[in-house]
Amino acid sequence: MNNRGWFPTFLGEETRGEMRRVFIILILAAVLTLALAVTAMAATPPYIPADGSKIHSNYQKNTDACAACHATHTGVGASLLQWADVNATCFACHDGTVTTTYNVVGGQIGGTGAITSGGLFGIGTETYLSTHGVAASLKTNSAPGGANGATPVADAYGDWTIDFTCAGCHTPHGQGGNARILSADPNGVQTAKAPGQGTNAKETLTATDATYTIYKASQGYWLHGYPYSTKTKIYVNGVAQTTGFTINYELGQVTFAPALTVSDVVTASYVPALRVTMDVANFLTATETVTYKSGINTFCGACHTDYNTQSVIDPVTGKPHGSAEVLSGHYTSAYRHQVGYEYGGYAGIQGLKFQDNGLGVQKVVVCLTCHVAHGTDQAYWVSSLANADKKADGTAYWTTTTATELAGSSALKRKPNMATCESCHKKGFGNSWDSTLTPDTQYK
Amino acid sequence: MTGKATWSRLLTIIALIGVGQASLFSYSYVTKRNPVQVLQNNLPAMAAPVAPTYLFNIYGEWGEGALLKPMAVAVAGRRIYVSDTANQRVQVFDYDGKPVGMIGRPGQGKGQFRFPYGLAVDGRGQVYVADLYNGSISIFTRDGEFLGYFGEKDPSEDLLKGPAGLALAGDRLYVADVRKSQVLAFSLDGRLVRTIGEKGSEPGQLLSPNAVAVSGDRVYVVDTGNDRVEVFSTEGSFIEEFNGSPNQDESLLVNPRGIAFDGRGVLYVVSNLTNHIHGFDRDGKPYFSFGNAGADDGNFYLPNGLTVDDQGRVYVTDTANGRVVVYQN
Numbered sequence: 001m002n003n004r005g006w007f008p009t010f011l012g013e014e015t016r017g018e019m020r021r022v023f024i025i026l027i028l029a030a031v032l033t034l035a036l037a038v039t040a041m042a043a044t045p046p047y048i049p050a051d052g053s054k055i056h057s058n059y060q061k062n063t064d065a066c067a068a069c070h071a072t073h074t075g076v077g078a079s080l081l082q083w084a085d086v087n088a089t090c091f092a093c094h095d096g097t098v099t100t101t102y103n104v105v106g107g108q109i110g111g112t113g114a115i116t117s118g119g120l121f122g123i124g125t126e127t128y129l130s131t132h133g134v135a136a137s138l139k140t141n142s143a144p145g146g147a148n149g150a151t152p153v154a155d156a157y158g159d160w161t162i163d164f165t166c167a168g169c170h171t172p173h174g175q176g177g178n179a180r181i182l183s184a185d186p187n188g189v190q191t192a193k194a195p196g197q198g199t200n201a202k203e204t205l206t207a208t209d210a211t212y213t214i215y216k217a218s219q220g221y222w223l224h225g226y227p228y229s230t231k232t233k234i235y236v237n238g239v240a241q242t243t244g245f246t247i248n249y250e251l252g253q254v255t256f257a258p259a260l261t262v263s264d265v266v267t268a269s270y271v272p273a274l275r276v277t278m279d280v281a282n283f284l285t286a287t288e289t290v291t292y293k294s295g296i297n298t299f300c301g302a303c304h305t306d307y308n309t310q311s312v313i314d315p316v317t318g319k320p321h322g323s324a325e326v327l328s329g330h331y332t333s334a335y336r337h338q339v340g341y342e343y344g345g346y347a348g349i350q351g352l353k354f355q356d357n358g359l360g361v362q363k364v365v366v367c368l369t370c371h372v373a374h375g376t377d378q379a380y381w382v383s384s385l386a387n388a389d390k391k392a393d394g395t396a397y398w399t400t401t402t403a404t405e406l407a408g409s410s411a412l413k414r415k416p417n418m419a420t421c422e423s424c425h426k427k428g429f430g431n432s433w434d435s436t437l438t439p440d441t442q443y444k
Numbered sequence: 445m446t447g448k449a450t451w452s453r454l455l456t457i458i459a460l461i462g463v464g465q466a467s468l469f470s471y472s473y474v475t476k477r478n479p480v481q482v483l484q485n486n487l488p489a490m491a492a493p494v495a496p497t498y499l500f501n502i503y504g505e506w507g508e509g510a511l512l513k514p515m516a517v518a519v520a521g522r523r524i525y526v527s528d529t530a531n532q533r534v535q536v537f538d539y540d541g542k543p544v545g546m547i548g549r550p551g552q553g554k555g556q557f558r559f560p561y562g563l564a565v566d567g568r569g570q571v572y573v574a575d576l577y578n579g580s581i582s583i584f585t586r587d588g589e590f591l592g593y594f595g596e597k598d599p600s601e602d603l604l605k606g607p608a609g610l611a612l613a614g615d616r617l618y619v620a621d622v623r624k625s626q627v628l629a630f631s632l633d634g635r636l637v638r639t640i641g642e643k644g645s646e647p648g649q650l651l652s653p654n655a656v657a658v659s660g661d662r663v664y665v666v667d668t669g670n671d672r673v674e675v676f677s678t679e680g681s682f683i684e685e686f687n688g689s690p691n692q693d694e695s696l697l698v699n700p701r702g703i704a705f706d707g708r709g710v711l712y713v714v715s716n717l718t719n720h721i722h723g724f725d726r727d728g729k730p731y732f733s734f735g736n737a738g739a740d741d742g743n744f745y746l747p748n749g750l751t752v753d754d755q756g757r758v759y760v761t762d763t764a765n766g767r768v769v770v771y772q773n
Contacts, residue, residue, distance in 0.1 A: 125532055
């Protein structure tokens with residue numbers, strides 16, 4: 001063994017052993033580098049088409065496709081919008097008449113017949129239809145857990161005057177780069193935290209890049225694509241800059257001219273985008289799967305403020321809200337189910353969706369664990385739960401008989417009635433009195 | 445020939461002319477057709493055709509009877525049929541736009557709709573209704589009685605997957621199937637005769653075709669997903685394509701939907717997202733455009749279905765405004 005190998009024998013056994021160790025380390029380093037590179041490539045949001053094209057942005061310069069939403073001189077809304085009805089505009093294509101995109105009315109993936117992860121809005125006569133009320137002419141302050149005042153106003157937690165439509169959650173051109181073209185600034189929640197109005201992201205850099213011309217934020221996420229430059233402040237050595245720099249919102253970086261020196265300290269105070277990431281595999285095919293990666297609770301919490309119980313620590317008890325022991329809420333006070341925590345009993349639960357915990361295990365409870373974003377009806381339940389909650393004989397539990405919502409509205413739950421709760425809490429037997437047991441043992 | 449006989453013959457001729465005129469008048473009155481307009485709109489145009497002018501709107505009854513997302517329209521005899529899609533029914537109007545009946549109700553069973561879309565009426569007055577979500581075409585009597593499914597025993601068959609626009613031409617019913625990205629040609633007894641096109645974006649291929657029209661030996665398919673019109677022979681051979689622009693990469697048509705010919709050979713195509721109707725010759729050379737975004741008379745928000753009758757009326761379903769806009773040539 002010692003006489004074989006790639007290292008010359010005249011080096012001596014000790015030297016060759018050292019070289020072998022170095023060689024093995026180098027191989028391991030190369031493998032690790034390759035693995036990291038693959039991981040980095042895999043981290044590229046797969047919901048961006050492979051050809052790099054942007055959603056709703058591939059219009060030719062001399063068509064008037066833009067005029068479907070924008071009017072140059074006669075817009076009736078901000079951004080030159082000329083919508084008569086935002087939802088009707090979206091549903092012109094997303095109703096199944098264009099199969100190269102999602103049918104959000106019927107809840108199907110393109111023309112495949114497979115159901116969407118987000119559910120459906122439906123026509124309106126579906127059995128037990130329950131949908132996110134985009135067509136109800138509501139303001140965002142109507143959201144449960146939001147600012148329920150009679151007169152909506154903007155405050156530090158968001159802009160409650162915004163109409164709730166498809167555009168309340170989605171930004172048509174995909175600004176922000178979020179999964180499912182989700183808005184980077186839903187309910188104005190991010191800009192409400194702009195400098196001087198609340199918290200904002202700051203980053204200090206002690207050295208710029210090699211040319212000392214470009215400052216690129218390495219953390220946070222610029223709210224790029226939005227005209228918020230007046231709320232972004234750039235400081236060099238603690239002095240606010242008014243000239244000599246250009247902010248590129250598309251790239252999230254600042255270019256200085258003239259160049260800085262290596263000893264300059266740059267601080268950027270900018271409005272961060274709300275980041276929502278997902279892994280969408282087999283995009284727009286019948287086998288498409290969606291894995292939530294991050295940001296869903298914060299996103300839903302932009303309007304359902306008081307229901308987002310993951311990040312608020314009670315100042316008195318030091319416990320997180322949603323612990324069932326602490327009243328929580330900015331606008332109303334109540335005990336609320338916590339979100340944003342890892343649920344140990346996630347394994348084997350069918351029909352609910354958990355967020356990835358960052359280590360490849362889908363066990364984090366988020367809003368979309370129990371709810372769908374768009375809506376449900378009986379047919380959707382039966383389809384989505386086809387492989388969930390089997391009977392003892394292995395046959396499907398969910399039929400049109402069992403998928404019956406007794407309360408009328410299902411509140412967009414993934415399973416009808418309390419079945420969503422039962423999936424984790426398994427209270428079934430505990431709730432039926434067994435006379436042979438004492439209260440202590442009954443509920444133990 | 446005596447003078448008396450000549451006079452008698454003259455009287456007979458005058459009487460025959462009178463009877464003919466009375467018959468023509470009666471027919472025109474009963475069918476509400478203007479014979480001059482019928483002639484004008486069914487002879488080849490002497491000059492370059494111009495855009496039609498706004499005539500009236502059809503909204504349906506107030507309240508429960510109002511149209512909601514009307515997707516397609518067909519006219520036969522003195523009746524106007526409108527797929528009242530979001531109400532999951534078909535509404536029937538007389539020639540003045542007065543509601544006279546409804547066909548179907550919500551559901552997945554016989555005589556029920558989830559997304560009623562394309563319409564056609566045959567010579568016997570039978571009404572064909574395509575349902576995009578149920579994946580079927582239902583046949584009804586003119587009074588709304590369900591007769592059966594067309595081309596399939598029931599919707600569980602996969603011959604039709606996403607039927608949208610229908611076009612009846614001679615003894616063929618052409619079906620634009622958005623999920624198959626094909627046009628299917630059936631005999632009127634429901635036998636599949638031919639498929640036209642295949643899924644794709646190359647010439648002769650289709651993406652989500654929403655409607656079809658037939659003129660002579662040509663089949664014109666609105667290739668919605670590719671923002672263009674594809675032209676095939678009735679045998680299924682690809683002939684040509686156009687999108688209203690000299691440059692095929694820069695389409696005049698954005699999310700095109702309804703398509704139909706008038707009696708003069710003018711082809712109308714709905715550009716849904718730009719709220720325009722474009723008129724072409726049979727080779728795709730633009731004649732005119734009409735309509736704009738708006739809720740006032742003659743304009744649309746997201747127009748979809750289109751048909752032209754023998755009197756030169758152009759009917760356009762105006763989905764977001766919940767109405768049918770009627771123009772007159």
